[in-house]
Amino acid sequence: MQEPVHRVALDALVAALKAAGEPTRLRILALLAEGDLSVKDLTTILGQSQPRISRHLKLLVEADLVHRFPEGAWAYYRLADGMRSGGYAEGLLGALDEADPLVRRDRERREAVRRAHAEAAAAYFADNAAGWSELRRLHVSEAAVEQALREVVGPGRFGAMLDIGTGTGRMLELFGDLYAQAIGIDQSQPMLAVARANLEAAGEGGGRDVQVRHGDVHAIALPPASFDLVTIHQVLHFLDDPHRAVREAARMLRPGGRLLIVDFAPHGLEFLRSHHAHRRLGFDHATVEGWIHDAGLEPVVTRDLAPQGDEGRDEKLTVTIWLARDPRLLVAAGSEAAARPA
Template sequence: MADSGTLVNVLRAAGEATRLRLLALLRDGEHSVKDLTEILGQSQPRVSRHLKLLADAGLVSRNAEGAWAYYGLAEGGAGGDLARWLISRIDANDPDRARDQSRVEAVRTAQQAQAAAYFAKVAESWDQLRQLHVPEEAVEAAILDAVAGRMVDLMLDLGTGTGRMLELLSAHYRRGIGVDSSREMIAVARAKLAAASIGHAQVRLGDIADLGASVGRADLIVIHQVLHYFDDPGRTLAQARRALKPGGEMLIVDFAPHELEFLRSHHAHRRLGLGDQQMAGWARAAGLRVAELKTFPPSNGAGLTVCLWRLADDPDGS
């Protein structure tokens, strides 16, 4: 419950056309200020002012990442509850809402094209490039430890890249499927799996944020160094959750929060790492829980810390 003064402030903040459109957009997932200006067709200062009013009233949350900031609907409280109630009352055929959703798809398509161009350029040297930033041996040992003694029927490797996870975990699944949106990465992965004589794994061209039913439902899903390429990792995680069997697990490997802006400008990263509380919230929203977290600081003290999250099925939200 909230006092009348708080509710009045929340209502004032929400009661404006652009701010209501912003709330509806953020209900669909997190967005940066840059993306919101493109979607709404308004100036950055104007959009930022609206977002500040919404944040001050507790309707949205703000997460700063280097020079960028990402916004999402507040998880709870009077603001978050009211925002969801208001959005649920918007007519699905409302012209502004339909136009905004169309522009969201256009922005996401442009971002995917940018990432695809980058991956096409670096596909052949991807494994070597990744080792510049990641203590790969320690991380891979921890991944193997997480599945030690297990044999699953189906493993999905989402954003498979060069197929390294299919190769590493080949003794722990009866059938493995890797999905990636880069044709160049898929070609490299196929060649590597063939060279390693791994015949029980295959790779497919596809969008991991929109998996079709044909991939089946997996006992184990691996998402290795992928989520930082998405503006809204929580949305991608929720999509992947649909492909997980009851009682299944996910292994997520990604960077801890950092300030290395050049990874965004030169290497197509959208998020500068993922925080523990962010992951816990995304997992909870997807019907999962963080069962284990391991961190791997850089050996030279100047690189990036890598995190390994083990997410367990939690259908009751316990």
């Protein structure tokens, strides 16, 4: 079946062709086709000044060939989706000779930038390793949690995933074989740098199907009803208003979509509040399930993962998994079945 063609007005098409019809801007499009880049990245790769690169990017954004995503004092740029831009950027890049010396040099410099990002992320991990190791020892192993998450979500593939408070990007890696597209958002720029490096190392971040962005978990700047799976992994205990974050996550779900929440059960480890910025010391089943109902969702699974054997001391933390579903598709299906003649 032939893919639908998104038609654009004559003026818009001419503007896009003019924007792309310049050597540096065409090189920028080729680089962004391989993943998100900042102005700083592009100045390093292309060897041009920041004002010059910013001017080129402004023209590409105005022509709807490139999208801009602010991230604090920075911004990341990404090749526009083909259905919005008409697909002519992909057509132009498809005709570009990858063996061209300039194109090949740009690609080599982009790899050097990626390596620098990975080295910076490794240094960040080293600076914070002691605190993370301390937290890991407090609860059931990450391998056991991740196995349980895979079991709860199941093996079925789906379209789009949103990971709220993506941190190191681990949830995007864990479900990478199930989704077609995914976005991770986080308010911490250093953690976003870590996530980008991890996803690139895992082979998830080199293309356009996975991205991470700076974002507010309480006011997500994405179209509502756009995701089949939304995950909130070990995030709610850091928030002043976790109830609001659950409502915002539910707003992102398509009819029939699922919300996966992972957090600690109630505990008394006060040092997590004083030394690790935890605002809440865990959540009981009824509290989170109440938030789920209030957000218009239906609880499907509630599962505790308690430390076993030598792990099961009083100071150890229990991890709880909640899975909820948007019932709108289910209600529609039920109504259709009720209306169908016997």
